[in-house]
Amino acid sequence: MSIRRLDDQLISQIAAGEVVERPASIVKELMENSLDAGAGWIHVTIEHGGLRRIVVADDGLGIECDDLALAVARHATSKIDSLDALESVASLGFRGEALASIASVSQLTLTSRAADADRAYAISPASSDTPRPAALDRGTRVEVRELFARIPARRKFLRAPATEFAHIRKAFNQLALSRFDIGFVLHHDGTEVARVAPAHDADAMQQRVDTLIGGAFGDHAVAVDEQAAGMRLCGWIATPGFSRGQADRQYSYVNHRPIRDKVFNHGVRLAYRDLLHNQRHPAYVLYLMVDPRQVDVNAHPAKAEVRFRESRLVHDFVFRSVGRALAAVEAKPHAAREVELPVNAAAPAAGQTPASAPVPLQHSFDTRPHMQGSAGVAQSRAAYAFQMPTAPPKPASTPAESVPARAQAHNEAIPPLGYALAQLHDIYILAQNREGLVLVDMHAAHERVLYEQLKQEYSAGRIQSKSLLVPETLSISEQEAAAIETHAEALAAVGLEITRAGPTSGLLREVPALLANEDYVALAYDMVGELGEGLRGPQGVRDRIDDVLADMGCKAAVKAGRRLTLDEMNALLRDMEHTDRAGHCNHGRPSWVQVDMAGLDRLFMRGK
DSSP: OOOOOOOOHHHHHHHHHHHHSHHHHHHHHHHHHHTTTSSSSEEEEEEEEGGGEEEEEEEEOOOOGHHHHHHHHHTTOOOOOSHHHTTTOOOOOOSOOOHHHHTTSSEEEEEEOOOSSSSSEOOOOTTTTEEEEOOOOSSSEEEESSSSTOHHHHHOOOOOHHHHHHHHHHHHHHHHHOOOTTTEEEEEEEEEEEEEEEOOHHHHHHHHHHHHHOHHHHEEEEEEEEEEETTEEEEEEEEEGGGSSSSSEEEEEEETEEEOOOOOOOHHHTTTTTTSOTBOOOEEEEEEOGGGGGGSSSSSTSSOEEEETHHHHHHHHHHHHHHHHHHHHHTTTTTOEEOOOOSSOOOOTTTTTOOSOOOOEEEOOOOOOOOOOOOOHHHHHTTTTOOOOOOOOOOSSOOOOHHHHHHHHTOOOTTTTTTTEEEEEETTTEEEOSSSEEEEHHHHHHHHHHHHHHHHHHHTOOOOOEEEEEEEEEEHHHHHHHHHHTTTHOOOOOOOOOEEEEEEEEEEEEEEEGGTTOHHHHHHHHHHHHHHHHOOOHHHHHHHHHHHHHHHHHSSOOTOOOOOOOOHHHHHHHHTTTSSTBBBBBTTTEEEEEEHHHHHHHTTTTTO
């Protein structure tokens, strides 16, 4: 078989397979061109889910008449002109393939009027390469009709119009969140679906985020603004209470470019590790500003993925920044912070601090000191000697003075979570602090306290174990038996001593002291099973160990239905105040809420 060159039309159609997956791909490419053109407003019009018609119009710089034919030619661009320019590209579009690829699979009309031109011109590559006079006030208008009409094999893979429009709406939202200084409008089948005006202050930015993401994201949003090593991360993350069953509320940007990046996403996920179930996903809108030379934006055909030159540095910076924001907001539920986001700031040069420093964060809450872990889990359990009362207490001859009243009488400082008043249905602790009423889920709170203490004891090599009088025999696979030998130290670090007893068996000799009365056999099977699946590297083992510690904390924590004394309740409140992330249990559920006096007054219509 002889080798021959493909004709230009076929080459463009093949290239279109990388650029144009569905109508949403076209909307994304055209909107990115408008952003690069300096638009102040971008209008998107969709008909029949984009299958019939797509129009993207802007008021940007426009294209000169003599450049219109080049604009729809393959590999023609005004964004780069050398390898050096490619390695530091800051524009969204730079490959020069989008318009040519779109034109090869649809009926495309490009109309534009340059800023200093006296009239507009249009070109339709399918019918003529010569521009013709047209009517347009300013900017550029691209109209795409009958997508894949000439390629039936591609068109049959498109979904129903409603499904395709859902993808378009997601692409629209993603780009509308990338630049707050630009207005965006979306129409579908004659109806205005979305309109967001330019946002130039924190309130307007927050309103845009709430409008585009929806689902009460704003009620759970926590601002992030951190700088280090020539990088800046800002935006919003949602508290664990707004976690999702799927990753559909995750928006990440590098130098205002929407991206999907495993390094970035894993850094965020790791920060939420102790606050969410494995099946839940955090929600966030985060912007990373970095020197363009430190990121390769040419790593994906559709420019959806990037490659960081210092990926570990980026990962750790994202992890620490998100982790700090989460740790701070745990001090008080639903606390809010304000931050000024960059509208279109230039990325900082490598190793330098960004020129425009952010406005200092305004905290509306106090942060707690970190857990010192001096008492240890054993002493903590001793402090909670939960015993059901054998008989009701005898009435005192003099009325007992409550702890809050005594503190006020002696002018003592009332701690953040106040003092316990009572226990409700043997599940919740009712406490009084300066703001009003504190409600505590005692199991969730104790679970977090024990988990954080266990983590500290694990790091210090102090998790206590207990020997079994009769070792338990474990029936395991050959792969799991080998994992027991490979990861013996990791197992011992969490209080498990398991030895290999044969090709497919093991002996459980020691178990964590906290679980001496729990189902430690199930824990051993779970741990060995996951180690046997070949966790990758030390981080994989550590992740599983954290899961084990969380499970141990959950099993050992006080259960609903246990009657506590006031001293026991107050001891738990004090431990919570000195525990990281005490606002949520290990599974992401809130452990306490505050009802202030104003809220209580509203309930009873006081002052009305």
